[in-house]
Amino acid sequence: MRTVVTGAGGFIGSHLVRLLKRRGCHVRGVDVRLPEFAESHADEFVLSDLRDPAAAERAVFRADLVFALAANMGGIGWTHAAPAEILRDNLLISTNTVEACRRAGVGTTVYASSACVYPGYLQRHPQAPPLREDRVFPAEPDMEYGWEKLTTEILCAGYRKAYGTDIKIARLHAIYGPWGTYEGLRAKSLAMLCGKVARIPGGAGEIEVWGDGTQTRSYCYVDDCVEGLWRLARSDVDTPVNLGSEERVSIGELVDRIAAVAGKTVTPRYAADRPVGPRGRSSDNTLCRRVLGWEPGTSLDDGLRRTYRWIERWAATHAPGTGLTGGADD
Ligand code: NAD
Numbered sequence: 001m002r003t004v005v006t007g008a009g010g011f012i013g014s015h016l017v018r019l020l021k022r023r024g025c026h027v028r029g030v031d032v033r034l035p036e037f038a039e040s041h042a043d044e045f046v047l048s049d050l051r052d053p054a055a056a057e058r059a060v061f062r063a064d065l066v067f068a069l070a071a072n073m074g075g076i077g078w079t080h081a082a083p084a085e086i087l088r089d090n091l092l093i094s095t096n097t098v099e100a101c102r103r104a105g106v107g108t109t110v111y112a113s114s115a116c117v118y119p120g121y122l123q124r125h126p127q128a129p130p131l132r133e134d135r136v137f138p139a140e141p142d143m144e145y146g147w148e149k150l151t152t153e154i155l156c157a158g159y160r161k162a163y164g165t166d167i168k169i170a171r172l173h174a175i176y177g178p179w180g181t182y183e184g185l186r187a188k189s190l191a192m193l194c195g196k197v198a199r200i201p202g203g204a205g206e207i208e209v210w211g212d213g214t215q216t217r218s219y220c221y222v223d224d225c226v227e228g229l230w231r232l233a234r235s236d237v238d239t240p241v242n243l244g245s246e247e248r249v250s251i252g253e254l255v256d257r258i259a260a261v262a263g264k265t266v267t268p269r270y271a272a273d274r275p276v277g278p279r280g281r282s283s284d285n286t287l288c289r290r291v292l293g294w295e296p297g298t299s300l301d302d303g304l305r306r307t308y309r310w311i312e313r314w315a316a317t318h319a320p321g322t323g324l325t326g327g328a329d330d
Helices: 011-022 053-060 076-081 083-104 143-163 189-198 222-233 251-262 286-292 300-317
Strands: 002-006 026-031 044-047 065-068 108-114 167-172 204-210 216-218 241-243 248-250 265-271
Touching (some): 011 026, 011 222, 053 083, 076 083, 076 143, 083 108, 108 222, 167 222, 189 204, 189 251, 216 251, 248 251
Parallel strands (some): 002 026, 204 265
Antiparallel strands (some): 216 248
16 A cells, blocks of 8 residues: 655654554655654655645655644644744645645545644643543634644545545544654653653752643553554544543653653652643543544553653753754744
8 A cells, every 4th residue: 555644754753654664555754854763664755845735746646545744743832932833834734735635536644633623611620521522612722733733624524525535533632652852842741751850860850840730631652643543544434533542640640650760759840830731631532442443552651661761762862952853944
């Protein structure tokens, strides 16, 4: 099968390319950059900016299956720092990719949407109920990043209705694992906390933690995420599906668990004035279990051990802030 992974230079894309190779696919990776932490296993790697419609057409040429992962993307620091660029770039990338897939007659496209499509009013308490796929409207998505994801979901549904284009939608929830950016504005919370703990010299120290530590999340290990993307691609599902974990943890507890894995005594210094996002967010996997007969199964402790070990090793051999690049405008 001829597959394309856009965003193949990024975190999830790098892992997905490896999975597709193991499943016997031919893989074309497309990105504005090469992967920064490990060599790509793609059969071909096209350096290309998908904000250009002609580049998107070349990217998906003759593909049977396209995974649309490219995005101007980052953690909460980045979504607050670059809202206009995020909305502009991602609307262009997604619209160009969806249209190129239609014109090229691609068999199936899988679009990487996000838990950020869910309304803020459902996530105001640390113990807010897990997010179910049918609870998106009335819309109040998470910042410009979430508005683009929701808009593209609607675009995909429109293409399905108007042209019969098979576009599947995965709502990814806080994916983590090795090869995720752990420093700088683009780093996501779990990786960033691991990076801070790894850089504590000796066995004890203090780290800054955004918020007051009571906000909750459910983190999904990247191996589960790419397995879910593959299963979704092979399914006949035609509505959005959560790909996330149901294991909820508060940020304060997460710091304790990272400290335990690291074998360090960590004192959090809470910065309540920094952006924190929703107070409580977690995935409801009822639909995932029903339609895919499967759900992400890696425990937080297992995934954390593997992720921390990778960050610890990488940080030990790389000075802070080196080699950590991002999207098209960096
Ligand atoms: P990432 O930033 O590591 O990967 C995205 C890749 O897209 C990067 O390599 C970047 O260079 C590339 N890109 C950016 N602009 C481009 C352009 N104009 N043309 C071509 N490539 C471009 O992010 P990730 O964590 O691997 O996320 C992959 C996808 O999953 C994204 O669409 C993201 O929004 C979505 N997602 C991720 C998470 C998560 O927790 N990581 C959660 C929800 C949704």
